[in-house]
Amino acid sequence: MKSTSQPRDRGIPEATVARLPLYLRALHGMAERGVATVSSEDLAGAAGVNSAKLRKDLSHLGSYGTRGVGYDVEYLVYQISRELGLTQDWAVAIVGVGNLGRALANYGGFVSRGFRVAALIDADPEVVGDTIAGLNVEHIDELEAVVKRRGVSIVVLATPAEAAQAVCDRVIAVGVTSILNFAPVVLSVPDTVDVRKVDLSIELQILAFHEQRKAGGPLMAVDSQ
Amino acid sequence: MKSTSQPRDRGIPEATVARLPLYLRALHGMAERGVATVSSEDLAGAAGVNSAKLRKDLSHLGSYGTRGVGYDVEYLVYQISRELGLTQDWAVAIVGVGNLGRALANYGGFVSRGFRVAALIDADPEVVGDTIAGLNVEHIDELEAVVKRRGVSIVVLATPAEAAQAVCDRVIAVGVTSILNFAPVVLSVPDTVDVRKVDLSIELQILAFHEQRKAGGPLMAVDSQ
DNA sequence: ATCCCTTTGTGAACCGATGCACAAAGTAGC
């Protein structure tokens, strides 16, 4: 079993996986502009990475380039899509239909290729029954039933921090193993479950740290010693 | 110059900086519950990290713990806040007041300690003049003036993808060096500028990748060879 | 068919981050 017919390794580095969507987006843009073939140099430029890194990333999927020529755009789009699992359709449920949940439901670009918002769920009787982005908001009591009925496999948590862990536990109990968490809490889950976290406040704090450094560091104003 | 009085090293590892906000949040929770002192083990548990990592992270700020006892919660909150630059007040402008921008403006928890939404800016005459979260939405033509007048130092981009680079260039031209980008594009900026990216679609794709792996991998359905 | 040019795929050095494991430093009890 050498790198002739089955070069695709089961273990793709996590860092590579995180960049594949970036390459895919750049490639989609190129495909729309009618570009047929692209070099690692150009694609790397479009994705904002180093070309050696790009080549190594792609080499983890297989040998899809042609030396002296580059990569076929359409073919590469297909291969990356398949590797990421975007050739199938993922049903996503958004739990928590506050400002953020609403924005996510309406954000077209977000749920694009491969993903479909299949359910909106909230606890507030005030919003249950509303129609948002063409979907009926259902009550949290229906959570388990809705997840099962619609074949939801990815849950987006946009609840208040206090509610997140409880909702998390419930969706895991019905078999969901992929969660995108917007609530500012550390979820505790079994390690069979994947949680990705998006935390706006943390991103701002990291920016503030660097901004402060540029301005002279934390000692400047205080001069503690 | 040893580690007695000036232990604070100018170079805090990036990975550490990214975790400090997490520790800070856990500590705030503890402070509210009246906890006076915490061990690395307990704090690490609350933040979801390994205790050795936590201790090493904190050691980059200085020697703020007491052996045999732990860390003083209040004191550590102060030290981390100071290191992150949260003892000062950062004026944030949100550009793009669509669904997402609106959600961000209203999201109280997001702009919490140390941050203040100082301006909302949009190009659509339909929304310019509206009041959202107590703020008047201003026209994009006023961008430079508003940024200067309000002392904005961090800009949040919540525009459509097509507009993001242009807005980015403009705010950089007025001196902004910290940008939080929600638009699904790779911004090109001088390397004096910090850009952090939040991309919902990428997060979903990473989840899909792992979800597919759990289900048997991309070969299962296709069996290409 | 041969030579030259382009671009891929990857071996190897390097770099930063992680986690173990333990000495150093402190508290508490006698």
Place this chain on the structure above:
DNA sequence: GCTACTTTGTGCATCGGTTCACAAAGGGAT
């Protein structure tokens, strides 16, 4: 003061990821 116990701070081995640099592979021209 001395001993036993707790918990920090860190040296060290390790690991994953990045980057360089180049040999291998292909295309095109003569």
